[in-house]
Amino acid sequence: MIFQQTLHVEQLKSDFPILAQQVHGKPLVYLDNGATTQKPRRVIEAMNTYYHEYNANVHRGLYNLSAQATHAYEESHRKVAEFIGASFEEVIFTKGTTESLNLLAYSLGNTLQPGDEIVLTQLEHHSNIVPWQQLAKRKGLVLKYIKLTPDFHIDLAHAREIVTPRTKIVSVAHASNVLGTIAPVKELARIAHDNGALFIVDGAQSVPHMPINVREIDCDFFAFSGHKMYGPTGIGVLYGKRHLLERMDPFLFGGDMIREVHFTHSTWNDLPWKFEAGTPNIAEAVGLAAAIDYLTGVGMRHVQEYEADLTAYAHQKLSSLKGITVLGPKGARGSVLSFTIDGIHPHDASTLLDREGIAVRGGHHCAMPLMGLLGITGTVRASLSFYNTHEDIDKLAAAIIKAQEVFGV
């Protein structure tokens, strides 16, 4: 409650125009922030202003508009770098987390030999499994998965067992999009580095919810998406340690990543442009910068504290309902709450909740192997943001009870 006062949630909520609407005659309660967050007015306006006032291609035109666009685009890299404790050259813009991870799988993959091992965890999103699986197929690599403990934490003892000098890459989700598990990334970084492996963090579900410092984590790479952190779709980030990025091959080839092209060979641009081929998503970069300004204004420490309080409330509230099983760790966890309702399929539950104006996700959340492990086909998932309130959670609980009445369970 203290944090609610610090955060002025109702005021923050009014920064998001979309949240003011009604759905099926009920005020919208948006609880699918793990899929994508809503956008504050200043993000929408920043992108609008870009197209209204200074749209031009970057790094090319020798005229005023292009200079403005270039400045805004580069400024966005600087803001991202500052936001995660990196330096400008280490921040590469991609389409999103998925592309960032694919870039790594491609570019790091070039250096791997048959029999080399890649270690992931059992709770990964498909985006942090499939690129490695495909790479493993192409190069004859071995994929291994760190187990979860019975209380849904990453099993560090198992990590120490399977990460060996044969391991070249360890790649883990910082925060699970299904269970809310927060991976012990500093410990995992140490385990990886002790064995000479690179350590990659999928931060798609952590960056919007906690302060991030890539140097403190000591990860070699860190990937995340703009649209899950109140920015636009179509833009994401790959952070990489400078000396590693310098040694890596580009992933995509073409304009902007070039220094010189000859008929027989070409050379690459400086970091970070070496990894940004083609005309980039300039408006989206402008929007992402505005999102970072917004989050910085709110304060990531405040966001983390408020969401921890709200998550604890939601966990307790949902767990108190009959027939509900909340998955994932108890205590400190991310603001993602996956649950099952006895006798109601997650999709039916989502449809019934929608009729109460509540937007949740139902399904496997792009984590089919984890679902198999848990012995379920899907869950209902409420993923919270700082613009959600205790009242939203109460409405969710009431809507679940109503759904149970409809199904007679």
Added chain:
Amino acid sequence: MTIIDPMQIGDRELTEEEEIYKENILDHYKHPRNTGTLPECTVHHHEHNPLCGDRIEIFLTFTDETCTDAKFVGQGCAISQASMSMLSEQLKGKTVDDIKRITSDDILSLLGIPVGIVRIKCALLSLKTVHVGISHWENFTNSATTSPHSVKFTETGELP
């Protein structure tokens, strides 16, 4: 019975008539008709929707082109399972051609509520399973020299 245009459906308050259909759907979901397996059947087919994990496995027996028995096993959401349960009641006594003429609209009108564009795949998995099953059987019959009738399948009907 109102025919519901799949492009129009979804996402509004239910009318009183539709509320009755909703009860009917829940009844079929909780007490599905014609569940079970037919170890000796003519058509056996399994379909699933990987997005939501809905699964349906059908067992149809045809005697002289007429469906004499229809059973299914499945798991998934209320819409997918009720839809199959309702469809299973329509199959017996129909000819292969009759069954092939059943349309998506027919299934939606059986359900009788707006299922929403996002749930249309759930609603139509039943018909897809039946139609694809029949089509595989026909292709097999046309290309094989021996009769595919009475092919033996999984005794338990367990889903893979």
